Amino acid sequence: MIAHQRQIRDREAATDPRPVDTVIDYTVEAVSPKEAKEFILRREWLGTVGRPQAHYGARNTAGELAAVALFGLPTNGGDLCGKQYRQYTIALERGACTHWAYPHTASWFIPKACAMAARDRGWNIFYAYADEAAGEIGTVYQACSWLYLGQTLDRRIGGWARDRDYFRHRDWPVGKLISDRTFFSRYRLSMRDVERGEWERVIKPAKHKYVWIEA
Numbered sequence: 001m002i003a004h005q006r007q008i009r010d011r012e013a014a015t016d017p018r019p020v021d022t023v024i025d026y027t028v029e030a031v032s033p034k035e036a037k038e039f040i041l042r043r044e045w046l047g048t049v050g051r052p053q054a055h056y057g058a059r060n061t062a063g064e065l066a067a068v069a070l071f072g073l074p075t076n077g078g079d080l081c082g083k084q085y086r087q088y089t090i091a092l093e094r095g096a097c098t099h100w101a102y103p104h105t106a107s108w109f110i111p112k113a114c115a116m117a118a119r120d121r122g123w124n125i126f127y128a129y130a131d132e133a134a135g136e137i138g139t140v141y142q143a144c145s146w147l148y149l150g151q152t153l154d155r156r157i158g159g160w161a162r163d164r165d166y167f168r169h170r171d172w173p174v175g176k177l178i179s180d181r182t183f184f185s186r187y188r189l190s191m192r193d194v195e196r197g198e199w200e201r202v203i204k205p206a207k208h209k210y211v212w213i214e215a
Contacts, residue, residue: 008043009099021102026066028112030120031057039068043096047173050093054121056113058105066101069113070094071123081125090117092128107143111212118214130208141210151206166202167194177202 036055041047052070059065072093081089092114097105118124128146130138138148166177167189183189183199193199 009097012043013099016099018100020100021060021066021105024102024105024108026058026060026105026109028056028058028109028116030116031055031059031065031068035065036068036070039065040070040094040096043098044094044175046094046175048176052093053090054117056116058101058109058112065098067097067105067109068095069110071113071117071121071126085125088123089125089127090121090123092126104143106140110140110144114212114214124214126212126214128210130210132205132208136208138208138210141212144212146210146212149209149211151208163203163205166204168200168202170198170200177204 033052033055036052036057037049039057040049049070050072052072054071056069056071057065058067070093071090073089073091092110095106095110097109102108114126117126127149128138128141130136130141138146142148165180165183167180167183168174168177178187189199191201194201
């Protein structure tokens with residue numbers, strides 16, 4: 001579990017001190033976009049839901065969601081195995097568990113959510129990122145036997161991994177960031193906006209990338 005989400009779960013546990021489940025007695029199913037969004041915004045450190053195309057959850061016998069996973073295609077993603085396989089490729093963009101979920105719920109839930117997404121949507125190439133800026137190294141993907149592909153590369157500097165500049169408006173959630181390209185080109189902003197305190201510059205190391213092939 002990443003450090004940021006651990007803090008979120010600790011805060012939630014302080015207001016709802018129910019015991020942690022001692023067994024996994026959950027069913028995996030598609031959930032509504034509304035229910036998934038409310039769950040993720042409350043518990044996922046990025047504070048956004050992205051542009052998900054599919055929403056899955058693990059629900060207990062009382063009907064409560066213990067975990068949620070959102071699958072979507074980031075703007076620059078989809079060509080992991082070549083353009084000819086783009087329609088079969090999807091990213092696990094967001095995921096979170098409740099503070100009371102069984103400790104290993106994530107590693108139990110992710111394979112089942114991927115299998116269900118493959119059945120429902122025809123995807124069989126799943127990838128995900130682990131962000132060191134959030135304290136992630138991809139432990140849960142390692143536990144699920146996903147293949148590690150290394151750090152994301154920057155083609156502008158010859159395909160080497162490097163730190164990247166991101167920007168966050170002072171009124172945005174802590175995890176909501178835009179790339180340097182979006183900041184300078186699309187929004188037509190400059191470092192003067194950072195100097196005035198309207199925007200914050202965030203330097204993030206290259207993300208770790210994992211992939212899973214659902215047979």
